[in-house]
Each structure stands twice: as C-alpha cells, then as structure tokens.
Amino acid sequence: MEVADRNNREGLKGWLNPGRYGWERVSYWLQRLTGVGLLAYFVGHVYETSSLTQGIDAWNAMLELTQTPLGHLILLLVIGMSTFHSANGIRLIFAEGGKGLGKPGRPDYPYDAVSLNYRQKSGIWIALILAAVAMLYGASVLFGGE
Amino acid sequence: MTETIEKIEHLDKKRAKEHKEKEILRSSVTLKVLRANRAAGEPARYDTYEVPVQRSTTVLDALLWAKQSKDHSIGIRYSCRMASCGSCGMKINGIPRLACYTKVSELEGSTITCEPLANFPHLRDLVTDFSQFFAHHKDMKPYVQNKAADLDPSQITKLSEFLQTPEDVDKFLQFSYCIKCGLCYSACPTVAMDTRFPGPQALGQAYRYFADTRDGASKDRLDMVDEKHGIFRCHFAGSCSTVCPKGVDPALGIQLLRGHLLGFSKSEKKAAELKDRSKA
Amino acid sequence: MLKESQIMKIHYMTGIAALFVVAVHILMRLVMPYNLSLEYDNVILNYHNLPYAVLLESILVLIAIHGFNGLRIILLEMRQSRGWEGFVTVVTIAAMMGVIAYGTRTIIVANGLSLG
Numbered sequence: 161m162e163v164a165d166r167n168n169r170e171g172l173k174g175w176l177n178p179g180r181y182g183w184e185r186v187s188y189w190l191q192r193l194t195g196v197g198l199l200a201y202f203v204g205h206v207y208e209t210s211s212l213t214q215g216i217d218a219w220n221a222m223l224e225l226t227q228t229p230l231g232h233l234i235l236l237l238v239i240g241m242s243t244f245h246s247a248n249g250i251r252l253i254f255a256e257g258g259k260g261l262g263k264p265g266r267p268d269y270p271y272d273a274v275s276l277n278y279r280q281k282s283g284i285w286i287a288l289i290l291a292a293v294a295m296l297y298g299a300s301v302l303f304g305g306e
Numbered sequence: 307m308t309e310t311i312e313k314i315e316h317l318d319k320k321r322a323k324e325h326k327e328k329e330i331l332r333s334s335v336t337l338k339v340l341r342a343n344r345a346a347g348e349p350a351r352y353d354t355y356e357v358p359v360q361r362s363t364t365v366l367d368a369l370l371w372a373k374q375s376k377d378h379s380i381g382i383r384y385s386c387r388m389a390s391c392g393s394c395g396m397k398i399n400g401i402p403r404l405a406c407y408t409k410v411s412e413l414e415g416s417t418i419t420c421e422p423l424a425n426f427p428h429l430r431d432l433v434t435d436f437s438q439f440f441a442h443h444k445d446m447k448p449y450v451q452n453k454a455a456d457l458d459p460s461q462i463t464k465l466s467e468f469l470q471t472p473e474d475v476d477k478f479l480q481f482s483y484c485i486k487c488g489l490c491y492s493a494c495p496t497v498a499m500d501t502r503f504p505g506p507q508a509l510g511q512a513y514r515y516f517a518d519t520r521d522g523a524s525k526d527r528l529d530m531v532d533e534k535h536g537i538f539r540c541h542f543a544g545s546c547s548t549v550c551p552k553g554v555d556p557a558l559g560i561q562l563l564r565g566h567l568l569g570f571s572k573s574e575k576k577a578a579e580l581k582d583r584s585k586a
Numbered sequence: 587m588l589k590e591s592q593i594m595k596i597h598y599m600t601g602i603a604a605l606f607v608v609a610v611h612i613l614m615r616l617v618m619p620y621n622l623s624l625e626y627d628n629v630i631l632n633y634h635n636l637p638y639a640v641l642l643e644s645i646l647v648l649i650a651i652h653g654f655n656g657l658r659i660i661l662l663e664m665r666q667s668r669g670w671e672g673f674v675t676v677v678t679i680a681a682m683m684g685v686i687a688y689g690t691r692t693i694i695v696a697n698g699l700s701l702g
Contacts, residue, residue, distance in 0.1 A: 167344070168428040174498030180401055181493060184544030184557075188495060191541070192660065199653040206646070206689045212633070213695040216626045223624060246605050253598045255542050258565025264517070267480050267553025270321060275558035276544050301620050500663040534671065538590045539663060567591045568598075 184276055187284045191248055194241040201238045232302040239298040240291040247287035255280060329411045334358050337372055339380060340421040343430045352419075353377065359410045365418060366394050366405035369432075381431030389551055392487030396432045397421040402489040402549045423492040438501070439491050442508040446530065448515065451523040454580055468520045468578040481514035481559050483552045490546030490556050502535035506546035509537055510556030513563040519578040528567055537564055593655065600652040607645045614638070633696035646689040654682035 178189040211222040225231070254260050255275075260283075262274035337357050342350040355372040366384055373380045384394040387406045394405040399419050410418065426434035455466055490506040491497050497505045504512075509531060516527045531537040540560050547557040565571035588596075614632065615623045622628065632638050658678040662671060 168422065168424060168426060168434065169501070170424045170495075170498035172499070174424070174495050177400070181543070181545040181548050184542065184548075185495070188541050188543035195653070195656045196660070199657060202649050202653055203685060206685055206692070210688065210692045212626075212629060213692055213699070219626045219629070227621075227624070242608070246601075249601055250605075252542060253602070256540075256561055256564055257568050257570030258562040259570060261558055261561055264477055264480050264555075264558060264562070266476065267483065267555070269553075271550070271553030273544070273547035273550065273553070273555040273557065275547055275555050275561065280544075301616070496663060500666060502666045503663070532589050532591045534590055534662060535666070536590060538594050539659070568595060 182276065183281050183284050187248055187287075190244060191252065194245040197241050198238065198245060201234075201241075235302060236295055236298050240295040243294040244287050244291035247290050248284060251280070251283035251287065255283075325412075329361070330414065331361060331411060332359060332416065335368065335410055336417040337368055338417050338419045339369070339372070339431065340419075341380070341431050342428070343381075344428050345430070353380075354417075361409075361411055363410045364406050365398055365403075365408045365410060365413075365420065368410055368418070369405060369420065381429075381433045383433050390485065392485035395423050395487040395489050395492070397423060397492070402492040404487060404489065404551050407551050423488055425492050425494070425497045426488060434488075436486075436488060439488055439505065439507065440486070442504040443486065443511060445504065446508045446512045446515070446527075447523070448511045450515065450518060450520045451526075452520060452580075453522060455520075464582055464584040466580050466582045466584070468580055470519055470578050474519045474578065477519075478514045478517040481510050481517070481554055481556075484510060484514075484554045484556075485552055487551065489549040489551060490554075493545035493549045495543050495545065496539050496541065500535055500539055503539045504531070504536065506540070506556035506560065509540065509563065510546075510554060510559040512537075513559035516563055516566070517559075517575070519575055522577065524573060524575060528563075531563065532567055537567065540564070597652060597655050600648045600655075604645065604648040604652055607641055607648065610641060611645055630696060630699055633693065633699070636697075639693055639697050642693055643690060646686055646693075650682045650686050650689075654678045654685075657681075 178185045208222050211218040260279050337355045338352050340350055341353050342348045355376045357368045357371050385391040389404050389407040396405055398408055422428045422432050422434045429435050494506050496503045512527050512531050515521045516524055544557050547555045661674040
C-alpha cells in the first residue's frame with residue numbers, strides 16, 4: 161500500500177467550522193457526532209441494564225446513580241441525538257441512493273448545485289425541528305414528574 | 307422560445323439585483339498571503355499587502371498587482387484568468403475558490419486571506435502539488451471504453467462514429483465541464499482525512515463515463531469504486547458542489563452512481579449506436 | 587469477504603429496522619408513568635414477556651451492527667495502512683460481538699429471574 165503525502169491535509173481540523181460550507185456540511189458533522197454519542201450511550205446502557213442480573217439492590221443502586229438531574233439531562237441529549245440521527249439518516253439513505261436530488265442538466269451561471277436543493281435542506285431542518293420537539297417532550301416526561 | 311428567453315432575462319435581473327445588494331465597494335484592501343518554501347523547510351508566515359481595488363478587481367488581479375508592485379517573490383499558479391484552466395485555486399478567506407473568479411467586492415471584511423488549497427501537498431506560497439489528485443483522476447480511467455469501436459488512434463481500421471441523442475448527452479454533460487481545479491478535493495471532509503479516497507472530482511468523472519452511452523465498461527466502473535476507501539466514504543456533506551466554480555455538482559454524480567451500486571436505480575443505459583462511416 | 591456496497595446495504599437496513607424496534611422499546615417506558623416503568627418488578631416482568639425479550643435482543647443486534655460499522659467507517663478514514671485497517675476491522679467486530687454477548691446474557695438471566 162502506497163503511503164500518501166499527508167502534508168497539508170486538513171485532518172480533524174477540517175471538521176471545525178462546518179457552517180462555512182452550508183447546511184449539508186452541518187448535517188454531516190451532526191450525523192457523525194450524534195452517531196458516536198449514541199454508540200457510547202448504547203454501550204453504557206447495555207452495561208447499566210446488566211445490573212438487573214445482580215438483583216433488586218444492584219438495580220436500585222444503579223437507578224440512584226442514573227435517575228438524577230444530570231442523568232436526565234444526558235437522557236434528554238440522547239433523545240435529541242437519536243431523533244436527529246434517525247430523521248437525517250432516512251434523508252441520507254434516499255439521497256445516497258440518488259433519490260430526491262434532481263437530474264443532471266446544462267448548468268447555467270451562477271451554477272447552483274441541484275443536489276443541494278431545498279428538499280435536502282428542508283430534510284435537515286425537519287430533522288433538527290423533530291429533535292427539538294422530541295427533547296421538549298422528553299423534558300416534560302423526565303422533569304414533569306409524570 | 308420567447309417564454310424561455312423571458313425566463314432567463316427575469317433570472318438575470320434577479321441575480322444582478324441580488325449581486326448588487328451583496329456588493330461591498332472599497333478603494334483598497336489588505337491582502338494577507340501565506341508564505342513558505344516547503345522544500346527549503348521554511349515555516350509558514352503571513353505577509354500583508356495594501357492593494358488598490360476597483361469594483362471589478364478579482365483576487366487574482368489583486369495578487370498580481372502585489373506581485374508586480376510590492377513583492378516579486380510571491381509564488382502563485384495561474385493562466386487563463388477566466389475560470390477555464392483551473393490553475394488559480396486557493397483558499398480565500400478559508401474557503402476554496404478560484405482567485406480569478408472571486409471579486410474582491412463580494413468578500414466581507416477589509417482583509418482578504420489567501421492560503422494554499424488544503425488537502426494538497428504544499429510546495430511554496432500559494433502553490434500546491436496536484437500529483438495525488440491527478441493520480442486519483444487517472445485511476446478512474448477517464449476515457450470512453452468500448453470494445454465495438456476502434457478507439458485506439460494507432461490501430462484504427464474503420465471510420466466510425468457514435469450516435470447520441472441530446473437527452474443522452476444531458477446525462478453526463480455537466481460532469482464533463484470539470485476543469486480539475488481541485489476546489490472540491492480541497493473542500494471534501496473525507497479527503498481531509500482519507501488519503502486513499504479518490505475524492506469528488508475522480509468519483510464525479512467515474513459517473514460521467516458510467517452515464518455516457520458510448521461507454522461499455524459500466525460494470526468495471528462500479529467495481530472500481532466499490533471498495534473500502536471508495537465511493538461509500540462519501541457522506542454527502544455537499545461541500546464539493548458548494549465550491550465548484552463550473553456547476554459540475556460532483557455530489558450529484560457520486561450519489562447517482564451510488565444509487566446504481568445500491569440497486570436504487572436501474573441501469574437503463576442504452577448503448578449508443580455505432581455507425582460505420584468508412585467509404586466503401 | 588463482503589463488498590463495501592453489501593456492508594452499506596446492511597448498515598442502512600439495520601438503521602431503519604432499529605428505528606422501529608427502538609420506538610417500541612421507548613413506548614414501553616411510556617405505557618405507565620416513567621418512574622414506575624423503571625421499577626425492578628416491572629422491568630423483570632418485561633423480560634419475562636418473550637416477544638419483548640426477542641425485541642430487546644433484536645435492538646441489541648441491530649444497533650450493535652449499525653453502530654460498530656459506523657465506528658469502523660470513521661476509524662478507516664482516520665489512518666490508511668494495511669495494519670490499521672486490519673486492526674479496525676478486528677476491533678470493531680470483536681467489540682460488536684462482545685456487546686451482543688454481554689447484552690444477551692442480561693436478557694437470558696433476567697428472563698429466568700423471579701420477581702423481587
């Protein structure tokens with residue numbers, strides 16, 4: 161395998177300031193971050209649930225650790241992350257299969273890219289709005305004392 | 307026809323109005339240029355130049371004025387000055403753009419920062435090395451492959467031509483407008499990390515030939531990009547299409563090609579008819 | 587060896603399937619007051635319900651495949667060498683199997699537990 165020259169590659173720095181390239185880049189950035197965050201939560205959740213096997217005391221001790229305001233805040237973040245990741249993920253599955261992007265044609269100045277159309281941007285905004293709504297509902301359940 | 311012309315005129319007026327609203331008029335700007343000779347092991351530094359500008363001054367004009375009047379040693383690559391050759395790509399205020407295609411009046415702030423394109427090995431000042439980029443392009447076999455036609459000029463036995471409809475041409479035409487300026491490669495977040503990822507330009511060209519009815523190597527082209535560091539490392543961040551100065555929209559080509567790999571799109575390509583034009 | 591397009595088809599399908607099963611899992615927390623749904627006896631009752639235990643197992647498998655493949659993709663893009671690629675493949679598959687095995691153990695044990 162040929163080792164390529166990494167001189168001047170942006171590396172992880174390229175992830176910074178996603179806003180400079182528009183909403184699609186923000187969506188890429190959020191999809192990655194929420195994916196990593198959700199995987200971390202999933203592993204933690206599998207671990208915390210395993211306390212069940214050690215009986216009622218271990219389960220209650222675990223609940224005492226996690227059912228705190230900080231625990232609820234983390235859960236709220238997880239609700240937002242999972243909603244965004246799912247909604248945006250569905251948009252991406254279609255887009256990455258070439259659906260909803262428009263057709264190639266004869267580009268004309270100022271060369272607005274058809275793939276970065278309002279259907280795609282709306283998809284990102286809807287995913288963000290859904291995440292916010294889910295977090296609000298989650299907050300009402302977690303902090304509302306239902 | 308008249309309706310189309312009216313539509314185009316209306317769009318032109320709208321764009322002119324929008325452009326005028328965004329225009330910032332100044333009499334001079336400060337150019338902040340990254341300087342370094344990497345071969346000599348020099349660390350990067352920024353030199354600043356005060357440059358007089360007019361409404362139509364491009365960043366390339368400003369850089370050439372600085373090179374002519376202030377510092378002859380500024381390293382810069384350019385040629386056509388009209389967004390056709392793709393030589394003067396650089397990061398202008400942090401975003402990859404063609405210097406000849408970016409007017410000073412469309413940039414905010416009184417200081418314009420010019421840096422070499424990211425993700426290309428840096429050589430000197432604003433000049434970068436395109437060898438890796440061109441190697442990825444070459445890997446995609448960017449030429450028509452068709453066993454039925456004599457495409458090798460040294461072994462032509464008969465004179466033949468392909469027949470294509472305008473609709474057939476429209477399927478790949480915009481991707482053939484690529485000038486290989488490297489802006490998409492510089493903006494791509496995957497290229498920023500993955501040295502083996504071909505990048506938007508090369509993958510866009512893979513689609514350009516895949517969609518061409520004259521090309522008979524569709525399956526090979528799909529196999530070529532279906533690997534660990536291939537087309538699936540594109541995550542549709544769309545930055546390539548945002549910065550493309552020619553409307554190529556590589557992100558569109560990549561997703562359309564991927565649609566065929568995933569089975570979302572059926573290959574309805576009908577091979578172009580080959581006509582023998584040899585005189586009997 | 588699977589082709590990348592086949593792996594990505596699995597990635598997309600596990601993602602969509604996980605969406606449905608996780609939705610059911612969350613709804614189960616909302617059929618009664620949230621705090622009550624987390625009480626030991628109620629949770630154990632959930633695990634005694636075979637269809638729900640199967641649902642939990644499917645969540646475990648689907649998210650583990652989807653999540654660790656996502657991690658593999660991110661790590662593959664970080665560095666490029668044959669050694670790193672091999673390491674990433676082995677580590678993500680091992681982690682995925684480890685999490686599935688650990689979660690399955692919880693489901694099986696909890697399924698056999700009596701109420702507190």
